[in-house]
Amino acid sequence: MKKLRKKPAKKATRRAGAGGDAGVGKAILNESGRLAKQALAEKDPQFTIPVRANSNTEWDEASRILRMGDRKQIRELFNLGQARKFMQTTLQQRGVLDLLEQDKTLSLRGMYYKGLHTIPGAKEKTFGDQDESDTVLQDLEVLLGALREELHVFAKKRGTMVGNITVRDAGDEINCRRMGTGGYAIPSICEPDVIEFVNCEADFVLHVEKDTVWSRFNEDRFWEKHNCILTEGSGQPPRGVRRLLQRLNAELGLPVICLLDCDPWGHHI
Structure with missing residues (x-):
């Protein structure tokens, strides 16, 4: 490992x-x-x-x-x-x-x-x-x-991740570098006994508000060019996405950068 x-x-x-x-x-x-x-x-x-x-x-x-x-x-x-x-x-x-x-x-x-x-x-x-x-x-x-x-x-699953990280999800090893155009669907439960970080080479996390922006960044392989993890929460991110971002920051020391709309809703997120 x-x-x-x-x-x-x-x-x-x-x-x-x-x-x-x-x-x-x-x-x-x-x-x-x-x-x-x-x-x-x-x-x-x-x-x-x-x-x-x-x-x-x-x-x-x-x-x-x-x-x-x-x-x-x-x-x-x-x-x-x-x-x-x-x-x-x-x-x-x-x-x-x-x-x-x-x-x-x-x-x-x-x-x-x-x-x-x-x-x-x-x-x-x-x-x-x-x-x-x-x-x-x-x-x-x-x-x-x-x-x-x-x-x-x-809760209902919502949110996607791709980038330079490998996780173990309920025993299955997931390489987020090889997730195609769809990405890894972030589960609702992201506690350590469910999601384990196996390997991480990223320097930071870029979280974007909208899945359309995420899709474009993934298509351009932004995460590969800038050595990061790319996530999205389809608007206000659900608890699973927020918990995963918190763990990436607290446990791996990765800074989390957010790309949001410059309006009250974006500031709320």
């Missing part, structure tokens, strides 16, 4: 928090056990969930990431305004545990359909639309202290 020309700045680790599949599963069982104890003690079962809002985030300069603040919200079963969301939270929590136990993954859309059914004895469905399901899964992330990818849930 060839060694990386760019040495990792620090050891690749999964996000501190739930601690991988076993940690997430344990966190779910702990939450379930806590709810059961509350019910058996004739207390109102409730979740305590960190508030997901800009006002409850703090910038950690040392790690250069946004962290959740200390504000919490209570989600109770015996509250008419919260009972439905409480039910949805326990339902999706059960769905995530199923995925972990079976060592399978599922898309956000798949999780919506997995939990969608008519509540017995009522005409009410568990979810009105996928947005409700997605919101609950985001709540589970902060409740369990885990990434969505650690819940074995992924």
Whole structure:
């Protein structure tokens, strides 16, 4: 195996928090056990969930990431305004545990359909639309202290990469120098246990906003002439692309240069 020309700045680790599949599963069982104890003690079962809002985030300069603040919200079963969301939270929590136990993954859309059914004895469905399901899964992330990818849930694949790097994707070695006109499709889950950097000769990463620009650069073999990695996220890049770019920068020390539209949307990206 060839060694990386760019040495990792620090050891690749999964996000501190739930601690991988076993940690997430344990966190779910702990939450379930806590709810059961509350019910058996004739207390109102409730979740305590960190508030997901800009006002409850703090910038950690040392790690250069946004962290959740200390504000919490209570989600109770015996509250008419919260009972439905409480039910949805326990339902999706059960769905995530199923995925972990079976060592399978599922898309956000798949999780919506997995939990969608008519509540017995009522005409009410568990979810009105996928947005409700997605919101609950985001709540589970902060409740369990885990990434969505650690819940074995992924979003729709979007994003492409080509250039002077070889990666190992779920055991398959991918040479991104030989990906033709289409490039390597960046997966939704880019954690170290899925995507491993095998060999990298690039000096930097050029991320472009639009796939049409990426296609032209790839056609001109810009990445070969300038010894770089060329990526695109088809507009606002999904989490998989953002995570991969973060890893390329943090682990391989590659600077990331972005080519975006000079407008508010480009600045947002």
